[in-house]
Amino acid sequence: MTGLLENKVAIVTGANRGLGFEIAAKYIEAGASLALCARDKALLERSTEQLKPGLKPGQALLVQAADVSNPRDVESVVKAAMQKFGRLDILVNNAGVYGPKGAVEDVDWREWVRAMEINLYGSILMCRAVLPHLKAQKKGKIIQLSGGGATNPLPQISAYAVSKAAIVRFIETLAEEVRKDGIDANSIAPGALNTRMLEEVLDAGPDKVGRSFFEKALTQKQSGGVPLAKGADLAVFLGSSLSDGITGKLISAVWDPWRSLPEHLRDLDGSDIYTLRRIVPKDRGKTWGNGQ
Numbered sequence: 001m002t003g004l005l006e007n008k009v010a011i012v013t014g015a016n017r018g019l020g021f022e023i024a025a026k027y028i029e030a031g032a033s034l035a036l037c038a039r040d041k042a043l044l045e046r047s048t049e050q051l052k053p054g055l056k057p058g059q060a061l062l063v064q065a066a067d068v069s070n071p072r073d074v075e076s077v078v079k080a081a082m083q084k085f086g087r088l089d090i091l092v093n094n095a096g097v098y099g100p101k102g103a104v105e106d107v108d109w110r111e112w113v114r115a116m117e118i119n120l121y122g123s124i125l126m127c128r129a130v131l132p133h134l135k136a137q138k139k140g141k142i143i144q145l146s147g148g149g150a151t152n153p154l155p156q157i158s159a160y161a162v163s164k165a166a167i168v169r170f171i172e173t174l175a176e177e178v179r180k181d182g183i184d185a186n187s188i189a190p191g192a193l194n195t196r197m198l199e200e201v202l203d204a205g206p207d208k209v210g211r212s213f214f215e216k217a218l219t220q221k222q223s224g225g226v227p228l229a230k231g232a233d234l235a236v237f238l239g240s241s242l243s244d245g246i247t248g249k250l251i252s253a254v255w256d257p258w259r260s261l262p263e264h265l266r267d268l269d270g271s272d273i274y275t276l277r278r279i280v281p282k283d284r285g286k287t288w289g290n291g292q
Helices: 018-029 041-054 070-083 108-138 157-181 196-206 211-223 228-239 257-270
Strands: 009-013 032-038 061-065 091-095 138-146 184-187 250-252
Touching: 009 018, 009 070, 009 108, 018 032, 018 041, 018 091, 018 228, 032 041, 032 070, 032 211, 041 061, 061 070, 070 108, 091 108, 091 228, 108 138, 108 157, 108 184, 138 157, 138 228, 157 184, 157 250, 228 257, 250 257
Parallel strands: 009 032, 009 091, 032 061, 091 138, 138 184, 184 250
Antiparallel strands: none
16 A cells, blocks of 8 residues: 555544544555544544654644534634645545434434534535535545444444434435546445444443344454454555546445456446445345335
């Protein structure tokens, strides 16, 4: 991945820990300059100190505390990045939360809405803020972190599941809107990661998140989970010119052969491969029903 993002400028949200920090580190290794943001300013500054030794001549970091669900914060981050670097090439929407855990009728409604504001509206706000700059240069990459909630029901964690499914469909839709502008927009399913969000599930306990999900999380912690580098490497690939023309897709860092996707552009273009779609009976070998 070294040099793939040389002379590129990227914004990475939620960059103070976990996958966001790993993506920032991989982007620096790949040669990019970065504007990093997160809500916890102290943790973000400490994390940035760990990243600085990896900077090479010509690379720079911009760090700013921001809440992606706050339109003023979002505009401030993008404005500061443009003032410092003079351009933007890549947006990585990584910031996200699990939200409340428990039956949908029992959880705090304000917490449920808050999760939607961060995971869904925050990502959309970031896209809205960077799009004028990407369109002006007729080129750019938008990379959205998704999660298991996008492709599977998650009982007891409904806000997370709903927000992640919604943001994937938004990215699919946005990809079509900006295709003519030379902008690629894709989502990443990074796999089951051992981050603070896993600890949240374990701390909540089986009564809140469900016995099955709790035991799955416990097994994941014991096994070590998916390495953060897998999702971060895919984020580098999707931010680079290697992925030009791949757009509107939800790509698994673990299961999909993403390194070879440039060889299959013709198959991917205009198809529903790696997208969220309705399944009808014939898709499962049934002879009844003719729904589209």
